[in-house]
Amino acid sequence: MCDSRGMRIATWNVNSITARLPRVLAWLRSAQPDVVCLQELKCGADAFPRDEITELGYDIACHGSGRWNGVAVLSRIGLDDLTRGLIDEPSYDGEIEPRAIGATCDGVRVWSVYVPNGREPGHPHYAYKLRWLAALRETVLAENEPGRPFAVLGDFNIAPTDDDVWDISAFTGSTHVTEPERDALAALREAGLSDVVPRPLKYDYPYTYWDYRQLAFPKNRGMRIDLVYASGAFADAVTDAYVDREERKGKGASDHAPVVMDLAPHSTP
DNA sequence: ATGCCTCTGGGGCAGAGA
Numbered sequence: 001m002c003d004s005r006g007m008r009i010a011t012w013n014v015n016s017i018t019a020r021l022p023r024v025l026a027w028l029r030s031a032q033p034d035v036v037c038l039q040e041l042k043c044g045a046d047a048f049p050r051d052e053i054t055e056l057g058y059d060i061a062c063h064g065s066g067r068w069n070g071v072a073v074l075s076r077i078g079l080d081d082l083t084r085g086l087i088d089e090p091s092y093d094g095e096i097e098p099r100a101i102g103a104t105c106d107g108v109r110v111w112s113v114y115v116p117n118g119r120e121p122g123h124p125h126y127a128y129k130l131r132w133l134a135a136l137r138e139t140v141l142a143e144n145e146p147g148r149p150f151a152v153l154g155d156f157n158i159a160p161t162d163d164d165v166w167d168i169s170a171f172t173g174s175t176h177v178t179e180p181e182r183d184a185l186a187a188l189r190e191a192g193l194s195d196v197v198p199r200p201l202k203y204d205y206p207y208t209y210w211d212y213r214q215l216a217f218p219k220n221r222g223m224r225i226d227l228v229y230a231s232g233a234f235a236d237a238v239t240d241a242y243v244d245r246e247e248r249k250g251k252g253a254s255d256h257a258p259v260v261m262d263l264a265p266h267s268t269p
Numbered sequence: 270a271t272g273c274c275t276c277t278g279g280g281g282c283a284g285a286g287a
Contacts, residue, residue: 015286016276040286042277067277068285117287157287176287211287212274219270223287249271255286 006239006265007077007108009035011153011226012247013209013256016042017072021049023252028056031244031260034077035105037112037153041070048072063101070098071114071154077106086139090131092116092124099132102143107266108234109143113154118175126175129157133184140191144231149263151230152193155209155256160185160195163205164224176225185229193229198241198259206243209256217248226259237263 010033014020017038028036041048041064048062059079064070073079083102090096102111113136118129136152144150158181162168171177189195200206207222216222228241241261248257 019276040276117285119285119287171287174287209287215270215273217270218272225287255275 005262006237007035007106007263008033008260009037009108009110009151009153009263010244010258010260011037011039011112011228012258013039013114013155013226013254015040015254015256017070018043018047018049020252020254021052023247023254025052025056027244027247027258028053028058028074031258033260034075035108035110036074037110038072038074039070039112039114039155041072042068043070061101061103063098065098068097069114071101071112073101073103073105073110073112075103075105078104080104081109086132086135087142088138089135090128092128100136100139102139108149108263109151111139111152111154113152113156115155115157117157118181120175121173121178129175130180130184133181133187137184137187137191140188140193140229144192147233148231149234149237150193151196151228151234152188153228153259155225156185156227157225158182158185158227159223159225160227164207166207166221166223176223185227188229192231194232194235196228196230196235196238196241196261198228198243198261200243201245208243208259210248212255226256228259228261234263239264
């Protein structure tokens with residue numbers, strides 16, 4: 001890592017690591033993150049394009065099973081104490097899905113998470129989403145020790161406030177904005193985490209996701225659903241946080257943009 | 270306003286995404 005800059009940590013739902021590989025590699029070269037949490041790999045652990053990413057100096061911890069879901073942590077500053085899955089993680093359709101992986105990178109504990117979508121309120125997937133968030137809270141309570149830099153980063157599939165969607169009236173009866181989902185975020189805050197809100201590089205709101213359809217990105221019809229929930233020690237070290245919306249542009253883009261944070265260097269060696 | 274959806278598995282089109 002670059003000592004004068006401190007540690008750069010990012011989270012990005014890539015919507016298939018194999019389809020996104022050229023853009024991910026180019027972005028790693030230009031953005032120079034030290035730690036990256038990835039979601040929606042859509043590939044098994046053995047199909048993960050390890051060599052190309054390893055060549056750029058990253059160690060890789062991957063938790064994937066195939067066609068859907070899949071999470072990973074990349075780090076070029078150490079990758080230790082790997083944990084795949086949450087405490088008491090619920091199953092869906094009889095399967096425990098690869099949606100969470102924890103790792104410690106140079107003393108900073110991170111979890112890369114892909115929270116279930118929920119599909120629609122009343123759907124079994126929605127109940128699963130809430131159960132999954134309860135298991136995430138349990139895991140946070142078990143791991144978030146005072147003074148430790150700790151954060152859960154990823155695609156939460158929840159807009160924390162009405163300002164985090166482009167038009168709240170378009171979300172009547174939809175997931176992502178319901179009270180039980182927002183209550184689950186409040187429970188994470190009660191467990192000692194806070195929402196690190198990035199700055200937008202354009203317009204007023206730091207959206208992180210824009211649908212592929214109907215010119216949602218150029219019209220800025222977005223949502224802030226990729227979140228960083230951080231302990232005090234982590235949040236206090238953040239010197240900058242922003243959404244890299246440039247990565248949502250052009251051919252072969254994911255429908256999510258990376259959220260990037262810079263953390264102050266360790267005060268003592 | 271940087272573009273009117275894209276991904277996987279499988280080999281057509283269904284299912285998921287949010």
